[in-house]
Amino acid sequence: MDLGHLQRVIERTYGDRDRARGVPSTVAWLAEEVGELAQAVRKGTHADREHEFADVVAWVASLANQTGVDLDAALARYADGCPKCGESPCRCA
Numbered sequence: 001m002d003l004g005h006l007q008r009v010i011e012r013t014y015g016d017r018d019r020a021r022g023v024p025s026t027v028a029w030l031a032e033e034v035g036e037l038a039q040a041v042r043k044g045t046h047a048d049r050e051h052e053f054a055d056v057v058a059w060v061a062s063l064a065n066q067t068g069v070d071l072d073a074a075l076a077r078y079a080d081g082c083p084k085c086g087e088s089p090c091r092c093a
Contacts (some may be wrong), residue, residue, distance in 0.1 A: 030059040
């Protein structure tokens with residue numbers, strides 16, 4: 001699934017609820033999910049990590065939707081490698 005498709009699915013599935021919750025609460029939920037991901041990376045199973053990565057990306061998509069950010073467009077800055085030096089692998093000091 002590409003990020004644009006994910007954003008559309010998240011919008012269709014949770015958009016009204018997410019907007020009612022608001023950006024500050026969505027940021028708080030995202031932070032909580034990042035904490036759960038950190039725990040899964042340190043002590044969880046592969047299945048736990050997959051679950052938590054999915055939750056983090058879904059909350060990022062929700063936040064992007066609420067703030068009018070197209071994730072495909074935003075991430076285009078990495079399409080050709082490092083956005084600072086333009087190299088892949090990065091050659092920044």
